[in-house]
Amino acid sequence: MNIGRLSTSFALQQAQGWLQSNQSKLNKLQEKTSTGQNVNRPSDDPLALANLLNVNQGINHNEQYIKNIDVGLSELQSTDSAVGQVVDIINRASELATQGANVTTGINGMTSISKEIDLLTNQLVQLGNSSINGVYLFAGVKTSAAPFVRTADVVTYSGTLSTEAYQREIDIDNTTTTTLNTPGDRLFGDSTSGLLKVMIDLKNNLAAGSTTDTRARLDELKTQLESTLSIQSEVGANINRLTLTKDRTNNSQDSFAQLYAGIQNVDMAKTITDLRFQEQIQQTSLSVLGRVLPKSLLDFI
Amino acid sequence: MIMIIPPSFFGFQTAQRALLASQAGLNIVNHNISNANTDGYTRQRLDLSTSSPLAPPNLQGQINLQLGQGVDIAGITRIRDTFLDNQYQKELGTQGELTKGNEIFNQLESVVDEPSSTGLANSIQQLFASVSDMRNNPQSLPARTAFIQKMVDLTQVIKNQGQQLADLHKNLIGTAGDASSFPTSQLGISITDLNSKLASIASYNKQINAITSSGAPPNDLLDKRNQLVEQLSGFADIDVKPLNGEQLQISLGGQILVRGTELLDTLSLTVNAGGNAAAVPALVTTTTGGTDITNGIKGGKIKGILDLAGNNTAIENVYGVFSKLSSLFENLTGQFNAVQQGGRDLTGTQHPVTDTVYGELFNTDSTYSGSGPKLLFLKVNPNFKLNPDKISLAKDDTTIVPSGFAGVGDSRNAKAFADIRTTVFSGLSNSTLETFHQSLVSRLGTDARSYQDRLDSQDTVITSLEGRRQSVSGVNLDEESLNLLKFQRSFEAASRMVKAFNEVYQTILNMV
Numbered sequence: 001m002n003i004g005r006l007s008t009s010f011a012l013q014q015a016q017g018w019l020q021s022n023q024s025k026l027n028k029l030q031e032k033t034s035t036g037q038n039v040n041r042p043s044d045d046p047l048a049l050a051n052l053l054n055v056n057q058g059i060n061h062n063e064q065y066i067k068n069i070d071v072g073l074s075e076l077q078s079t080d081s082a083v084g085q086v087v088d089i090i091n092r093a094s095e096l097a098t099q100g101a102n103v104t105t106g107i108n109g110m111t112s113i114s115k116e117i118d119l120l121t122n123q124l125v126q127l128g129n130s131s132i133n134g135v136y137l138f139a140g141v142k143t144s145a146a147p148f149v150r151t152a153d154v155v156t157y158s159g160t161l162s163t164e165a166y167q168r169e170i171d172i173d174n175t176t177t178t179t180l181n182t183p184g185d186r187l188f189g190d191s192t193s194g195l196l197k198v199m200i201d202l203k204n205n206l207a208a209g210s211t212t213d214t215r216a217r218l219d220e221l222k223t224q225l226e227s228t229l230s231i232q233s234e235v236g237a238n239i240n241r242l243t244l245t246k247d248r249t250n251n252s253q254d255s256f257a258q259l260y261a262g263i264q265n266v267d268m269a270k271t272i273t274d275l276r277f278q279e280q281i282q283q284t285s286l287s288v289l290g291r292v293l294p295k296s297l298l299d300f301i
Numbered sequence: 302m303i304m305i306i307p308p309s310f311f312g313f314q315t316a317q318r319a320l321l322a323s324q325a326g327l328n329i330v331n332h333n334i335s336n337a338n339t340d341g342y343t344r345q346r347l348d349l350s351t352s353s354p355l356a357p358p359n360l361q362g363q364i365n366l367q368l369g370q371g372v373d374i375a376g377i378t379r380i381r382d383t384f385l386d387n388q389y390q391k392e393l394g395t396q397g398e399l400t401k402g403n404e405i406f407n408q409l410e411s412v413v414d415e416p417s418s419t420g421l422a423n424s425i426q427q428l429f430a431s432v433s434d435m436r437n438n439p440q441s442l443p444a445r446t447a448f449i450q451k452m453v454d455l456t457q458v459i460k461n462q463g464q465q466l467a468d469l470h471k472n473l474i475g476t477a478g479d480a481s482s483f484p485t486s487q488l489g490i491s492i493t494d495l496n497s498k499l500a501s502i503a504s505y506n507k508q509i510n511a512i513t514s515s516g517a518p519p520n521d522l523l524d525k526r527n528q529l530v531e532q533l534s535g536f537a538d539i540d541v542k543p544l545n546g547e548q549l550q551i552s553l554g555g556q557i558l559v560r561g562t563e564l565l566d567t568l569s570l571t572v573n574a575g576g577n578a579a580a581v582p583a584l585v586t587t588t589t590g591g592t593d594i595t596n597g598i599k600g601g602k603i604k605g606i607l608d609l610a611g612n613n614t615a616i617e618n619v620y621g622v623f624s625k626l627s628s629l630f631e632n633l634t635g636q637f638n639a640v641q642q643g644g645r646d647l648t649g650t651q652h653p654v655t656d657t658v659y660g661e662l663f664n665t666d667s668t669y670s671g672s673g674p675k676l677l678f679l680k681v682n683p684n685f686k687l688n689p690d691k692i693s694l695a696k697d698d699t700t701i702v703p704s705g706f707a708g709v710g711d712s713r714n715a716k717a718f719a720d721i722r723t724t725v726f727s728g729l730s731n732s733t734l735e736t737f738h739q740s741l742v743s744r745l746g747t748d749a750r751s752y753q754d755r756l757d758s759q760d761t762v763i764t765s766l767e768g769r770r771q772s773v774s775g776v777n778l779d780e781e782s783l784n785l786l787k788f789q790r791s792f793e794a795a796s797r798m799v800k801a802f803n804e805v806y807q808t809i810l811n812m813v
Contacts, residue, residue, distance in 0.1 A: 007775020009338050010768060017764060041410045042746025043753055050743040052416055057735055060426040064433045071437040135440065135710070141695075143710035144440055160708060166698070168710050170437055171719065264416070297779040301786060
C-alpha cells in the first residue's frame with residue numbers, strides 16, 4: 001500500500017496485522033508438522049478431501065475383503081486336509097479290499113480285514129463331523145449340529161444337501177461371492193449311496209467272505225477315489241483362487257495406501273523448510289518492528 | 302510621504318490575537334494527541350486567516366494603505382474524506398457477513414469432524430465391517446454382539462453431531478418456531494443491539510442539529526455518529542443517505558428506519574410463516590405494518606447468521622447439515638429394519654414389522670412428534686443387547702428348505718445387510734450412505750473454504766481502505782509534535798512582541 005501520510009495508530013495496527021498473519025501461517029505449518037497430515041479439516045483442501053474419503057473407503061473395503069478371504073482360506077485348508085485324509089482312507093480301504101479279494105486270505109483274514117474297514121468307516125464319519133471354531137465343515141449351512149450319525153450299518157446325513165442351491169458363502173471382492181463348504185453328502189454319501197455305502201457294503205461282503213462281491217466293491221472304491229480326487233482338486237483350485245485374490249487385494253491396498261499417503265501425508269522436508277523460512281520471517285519482522293516503531297520525533301526535541 | 306496613524310495600542314492588540322491563535326493551535330494539538338488512539342477519531346486542524354486590515358484614511362481622506370491587524374481564528378476543521386467513508390462503510394457489511402459466516406463454518410467443520418478416525422465415515426465403515434464378520438460366521442454370538450455395539454457406536458456419533466448442530470442452531474437463532482427463544486439467541490441480541498444503535502443515531506442527529514443551527518461545527522459528535530453508522534454497517538447492509546444540516550437517513554431492506562432526528566422504525570423477530578419456517582425466524586419492521594425484510598438484507602453479521610443458520614440453501618448451512626445427517630440416519634435405520642424384518646434369526650424365527658420386540662433394530666423414541674427430522678429420536682433397540690441371536694441373518698427361503706429354515710450357517714440375509722452399503726437411496730439424492738456423507742463433507746469444505754478466501758480478500762480491502770482513510774484522518778504523532786513546536790514558537794514570538802511593544806510604549810511614556 002502506498003500511503004503518503006501515515007497515522008501513528010494505524011501504523012501500529014498494521015504492524016499488529018502483519019504479526020498476526022505471520023503467526024497464523026506459522027500455526028498452520030505447525031499443525032501440519034505435528035499431525036503429519038495435509039488435510040486436517042474439510043476446508044483445508046476440499047478437493048483432496050473428497051479423494052481422501054474415497055481412497056479411505058477403498059482401503060477399508062479391502063481390509064474387510066482380506067479378512068473375509070483369511071476366514072475362507074482357513075476353512076478351505078481344513079477342508080483340504082480332511083479331503084486328503086479321505087483319500088488316504090480310500091487308498092487304505094482299496095489295499096485291504098485287494099488283500100481280502102485274494103483267495104489265499106481265507107475267511108479268518110477276511111473277518112479281521114472287515115473289522116479294519118469298519119474302523120475306517122468310523123474314521124470317515126468322524127472326518128465328516130470335523131469342525132473348526134464350532135462350525136461343522138461338512139454340514140452345509142446347518143453348521144451347529146454334527147451332520148453324520150452312525151448307528152450300526154445305518155449312517156444318516158442331516159446337513160444341507162449338495163442339490164440345494166445355497167451353501168455357505170463369503171464375499172471376496174465388490175462383486176464376487178464364493179462358496180466355502182463342500183456338502184457332506186457329496187464327499188461321504190451315507191449308508192444308501194456314495195462312499196459310506198461302499199465302505200459298509202465292503203465290510204459286510206468281507207464279513208460274509210465273498211471275494212466276488214469284494215472285488216466288485218474294489219471297482220466302486222476306484223470310482224469313489226476319482227470323485228474324491230476331483231473334489232480335492234476343486235478345493236485346491238478354490239484355495240488358489242482365494243490366495244490370488246488376496247494377493248491382488250493386497251496389491252490394490254498398497255496402491256491405495258500410496259495414493260492416501262500422496263494426498264494426506266505431509267512432505268516433512270518441504271514443510272520443515274517452510275516452517276524455518278516462516279520462523280525467519282517472523283523473527284525478522286519482529287526485530288524490524290522493534291527498531292522502527294518506537295522512533296518518534298519526541299525523542300529528539 | 303504617506304502617513305499612517307494607527308491606534309495607540311494597536312501593537313498590543315495584534316500580538317494578543319497572535320497569542321490567542323497560538324494557544325488555540327496548542328489546544329488542538331493537545332486534543333489530537335489525546336485522541337491519537339481513539340477509535341473513529343478524526344484529526345482536527347486550526348484554520349487561521351489574516352484579520353481584516355486596518356485602513357486609515359490619509360489627510361486627503363483617501364485610503365491608499367492597509368495595515369495588517371494580525372491573525373483570526375477562522376475555524377476548527379475535521380479532516381475527513383467522505384468518499385472514502387462511504388466506500389469503507391459499504392465494505393464493512395460484507396466483512397461482517399463473511400466474518401460471522403466463517404466463524405460458524407469453523408464450528409460446523411469441527412462438528413463434522415472429518416477426516417478423522419472418530420468421525421461418522423469411520424463409524425459407518427466399522428458398522429459394515431461388523432456386518433461382514435457376521436456374514437463370515439453367522440452362528441457366532443460374539444460377532445452379533447460386536448454388530449450391536451457398532452450400531453450403538455454409530456448412533457452415538459451421529460446423534461452427538463446432530464445434538465451439537467441443534468445446539469449451534471439454537472444458539473444462532475433460538476428455536477425457529479418459538480418466539481420467546483429469539484431474544485437470547487445471537488440473532489436476537491444483534492437485533493436488540495441494532496435497534497439501540499438506531500436510537501442512538503437519531504439522538505445524535507438531534508444534538509448535531511442543535512449545534513449546527515447555532516453555526517458551530519459539531520466535529521466530535523460527527524465522529525461518534527460516524528462510528529455508530531460503521532458499527533451498524535457491520536450488522537446489516539444499511540443504506541445511508543445524507544440530509545440537510547449534517548443529518549442522516551438510515552434505511553435497511555428498503556425500509557426507512559431513521560430520518561434525521563426521527564426514529565421511524567425498529568426491527569423485530571417473529572415466527573416465520575414462509576417456506577423456511579423450521580430454519581430461521583422472520584425479520585420484520587416493528588411499527589410500519591411488520592414488513593418482512595429477511596431476504597432484503599444483503600450483508601452484515603445478521604445476514605451471516607441468517608444464511609448459515611439455514612436461510613441460504615445454496616450453501617451447507619447448520620440446519621441443512623442437520624437435516625442431511627438426519628435423512629442419512631433415517632434411511633440407514635429404515636433399511637436395516639427392513640432387512641431384519643425380511644430374514645430369519647438363529648432359531649429360524651421371523652421378525653416381521655408387527656413384532657414389537659425384535660421387528661426393528663433401530664426404533665423411534667415415543668417423544669417424537671411425528672414430523673421433522675428424526676435424528677435425535679432414533680435409538681438402537683435395547684432388546685437385542687441381551688438377545689443377539691434374534692438378528693435375522695438367514696434368508697426366509699421356503700423354496701429350498703421345506704421347513705422354511707435353511708440353518709444357522711445361512712448368511713444370505715447378512716449379505717442383504719452388507720448390500721445396504723452399496724444400496725443407492727432415492728431419499729439421499731440417489732447416492733449410497735457413504736457417498737452421500739462424503740459429498741456433504743466435501744461440499745461443506747468447499748463452502749467453508751470459499752468463505753475463508755472471500756473473508757481474506759475482504760480483510761485486505763478493508764485494511765487498504767482503512768489505511769487510506771487513516772492516511773487522511775488519523776493522527777500522526779510526529780506531525781503533531783511538529784505542530785506543537787510550531788505553535789509553541791509562535792506563542793513565544795508573540796509574547797516577545799508584547800514585550801517589545803511594552804518597551805516602545807514605556808519609551809514613549811518616559812519621554813514625557
